[in-house]
Amino acid sequence: MxxxxxxxxxxxxxxxxxxxxxxxxxxxxxxxxxxxxxxxxxxxxxxxxxxxxxxLPPLALAAGEPRRPRAVDPFWVSRQSLDADAATLTPGCGWLPADWMPQDALRRAVRALARSDGAVLTDYSAARGSAALRRVLQARLASLGIDTSSEQILLTSSGTQAIDLICRMLLRPGDAVLVDDPCYFNFLALLRAHQARIVGVPMTPAGPDIARFEAVLAAERPRLYITNSGLHNPTGATLSLQTAHRLLNAAAAHDMIVIEDDIYGDFEPEPSPRLAALDGLARVILIGSFSKTLSASVRSGYIAAQPDWIEPLIDLQIATGFGGPGQFAAETLAQVLTGGSYRKHIEELRSRLARARPRVAARLQRLGITPWLMPRGGFHLWCRLPEGCTAIEVARSAMEHDVVLAPGDVFSAAQSAAAMMRFNVAHCDDQRVMAALERALK
Known part of the structure; x- marks a missing residue:
């Protein structure tokens, strides 16, 4: 040969x-x-x-990418938030404060596991991940109208790893991928790492601009579409049933696969339409994790998909990480999720955030910062700055006073959100946040 x-x-x-x-x-x-x-x-x-x-290796950041100012670089926002010390405020971050999380329930689960079979503390997990956690997820998905078996669920180390595995399976460098504009900024970072050609479609309060969505599919023939369904990040928008049906019809007509990220679903007061439920997991792949509602330290994500896709994803996860979350992490989450404390925790979070959103919105409006919409749930407010202000300059000024913000263009594939900014209402109660904003806006 x-x-x-x-x-x-x-x-x-x-x-x-x-x-x-x-x-x-x-x-x-x-x-x-x-x-x-x-x-x-x-x-x-x-x-x-x-x-x-x-x-070029598929996970090297694509050569030739234009260098962006660090204030609109998603890695800058992530690093500043992750590396923040106790004196730094992070209203631009994407998670809840530690004291909002169910620490007592997590401690009880950890203590119980410490007394369990030693294999839980030391061994690798099964190829699909913990059977107990997958059964919990199966029941949770059924409550959303998504009929699946536990064999169609693969546990991953995080929601980001779930998307990474799917991209490894389905994408080749140069493939077009459709995203909402704006969208979660790490979607953009990950797709650039896979050397995908990113195409944005404008977001509306009811989901993507569906007329533009259909036109982009016909013109660009994207391989994938990645979106949040329950509560959109960063806008807080909710997908309407009409938009969901038209979206799925367009995806079928153009042979496009949809990755539906349901990480914020538990923050909804009432469930909105899930593409995976309407589609029956035919061409929709559902992913999620519990980093936002339970713990970003005890991490586990998941993928729910048709069986023919789960098998190669298992192989990819073994090849790249020798499996998903360890048994200890998965069993910890399973214990918390099956106890009554999780339901009470989520109800308390929804109530607490329902009080925080209008309170923070009112404070922002006194500074001339206007919410794009008032979300049904969650902790994000997508806001427009006063006329003449740019989010990059506001973020730079705030950083001088140890306040990390999230400028709009971080979330925009088309760089069309220079006057927008995402705020985390759970991190905005400290008066220093508003003081830093007031100084930056002058």
Missing amino acids: ARTLGPGQRLPSIRAFAAAMRVSPATVVEAYDRLAAEGVIRARRGSGFYVADTA
Whole structure:
């Protein structure tokens, strides 16, 4: 056989290569999986393995990306929020304060697990993850009208890892991916790492601008669409049933797959339409995690999808991380979720946030900062700054006073949100936040 292969050429089959090299097929499988994880080769379902068309690894940030000011770089916002010390205020971050989380319930779960079988404390999890947590998720999805089996659920280390695995499975460099504009900024960062061609569609209070959505699908033929359904990040918008039906019809007509991120679903006072429920997980892949409602320290995400997609995702997760969350993390979450304390915790969060949103909105409005809409739930307010102010300059000024903000263009693929800013109402009660904003707006 030839000693070299060029981009796009097919590799020998696993059995043929094993025979030629006089090794076991399992050795070849492991080698191919590692090459696929590194982006050197690509798997095509039912066809085999092929040399990747690009020499760039799929998770290197795309070469040639224009350098953005650090104040509108999603990594800047994430790093400033993650690295903040006790003296730094973070109204631009995407999580709740520690004292808003169910710490007592988590401590009880940890104490119970400390007395359990030692395997929970030391062993890897099963390939799909904890059976107990997957059964809990199955019941939760059923309450949203999503009929699935626990075998169709894969636990991951986080919601971000869930999207990363799906992108590894479905995307090739240069593929078009549709996102809302604005959208969660780490969607943009992750897609750039996969060298996708990002296409934005404007967001409305009822979901994506559906006429524009249909036009973009016809013109760009995107491979994926990534969105939040329950409560949109950053806008707080809620998908309407009419928009959901038209969206799914357009996706089917153009053979596009939808990734539906349901991470904020528990913050809704009443469930809104879920694309996965309307579609029956035919071309919608549902993901989520409990980092926003339970703990960002005890992390676990999940993927719910059709069985034919779960199997290759399991292989990818093993190849890239040797499995998802450990048993300890998954069993901790399962214990908290099955106890009555979680329901009470969520009810308290909804009530507390329902009081915080209008209170913070009123304070912002006194500074001339206007909410785009008042969300039904959650902790985000997507706001317009006063005329003549740019979010980048406001964020830079606030940072000088140890206040981390989230400028609008961080969330915008088209960089069309220079006058917008996302606020986390749970982190805005400290008067220093409003004082820093007032100084920055002058």
